[in-house]
Amino acid sequence: MEWLSLLFVMGFVVIHLFSKNMNFLKAVPRSRFLSIAGGVSVAYVFLHLLPELGEFQEEVHEEFGAPGEGFLSNHIYLAAMAGLVLFYGLEQMVKNSKRRTAEGKSSSGVFWIHIGSFAVYNGVIGYLMMREEYEGVVGMTLFFIALGVHFITNDKGLREAHQGEYDRYGRWLLAAAIAAGWVIGWLTEVHELIIAFLMALIAGGVILNVLKEELPEERESSLGAFVIGLSIYSVLLLFV
Numbered sequence: 001m002e003w004l005s006l007l008f009v010m011g012f013v014v015i016h017l018f019s020k021n022m023n024f025l026k027a028v029p030r031s032r033f034l035s036i037a038g039g040v041s042v043a044y045v046f047l048h049l050l051p052e053l054g055e056f057q058e059e060v061h062e063e064f065g066a067p068g069e070g071f072l073s074n075h076i077y078l079a080a081m082a083g084l085v086l087f088y089g090l091e092q093m094v095k096n097s098k099r100r101t102a103e104g105k106s107s108s109g110v111f112w113i114h115i116g117s118f119a120v121y122n123g124v125i126g127y128l129m130m131r132e133e134y135e136g137v138v139g140m141t142l143f144f145i146a147l148g149v150h151f152i153t154n155d156k157g158l159r160e161a162h163q164g165e166y167d168r169y170g171r172w173l174l175a176a177a178i179a180a181g182w183v184i185g186w187l188t189e190v191h192e193l194i195i196a197f198l199m200a201l202i203a204g205g206v207i208l209n210v211l212k213e214e215l216p217e218e219r220e221s222s223l224g225a226f227v228i229g230l231s232i233y234s235v236l237l238l239f240v
Helices: 002-021 032-063 067-073 076-099 108-131 136-162 164-187 192-214 223-239
Strands: none
Touching (some): 032 192, 076 136, 108 192, 136 192, 136 223
């Protein structure tokens, strides 16, 4: 299914480059689409990604008998928690930087650290688009839908945080990173232990980024839309 994974990666690239033209995302109060997107992303993490991490943990534990690797394989969920803490720390760093400037913008160094972290995040997702084992075309399509709407939400948050710098540099770097991740997956296969922990970090990052967008009062999020997105996508995953 290489051709399909390439098509979906191109879809991710288009999302990053042109999400700023999605005018419905600028609606006030907050677009219900973004709350639906949050529900979809959360459903994907809890009903697909986390159970898959459990399977990875069992497989890795069976394969590696060395004490160090055995310890790590039994604590893969710590990596997911670390991913959540990492992205929470990045958000706090951006907020603190914006408070210290008169223009309300983060510093250039903070911008590049923040965007660089999301570039790694995107690169891992691009790799998984190529190397992850899916339940056929439907499974890969559900992965694309979940991460596609997640990217739209992320783009909006990053654009608000960094304003013009995101459109000038950030979106291009994120688009290139996800394409580079796919190319790496096409050229080589990384050890499954590494992939397991990268997936765990991604899971923690997705959870934090969704909650960051949904919870603040000023977002005027829609609980109903969030539950609808979560419910519909959960049903699709359960049928697959």
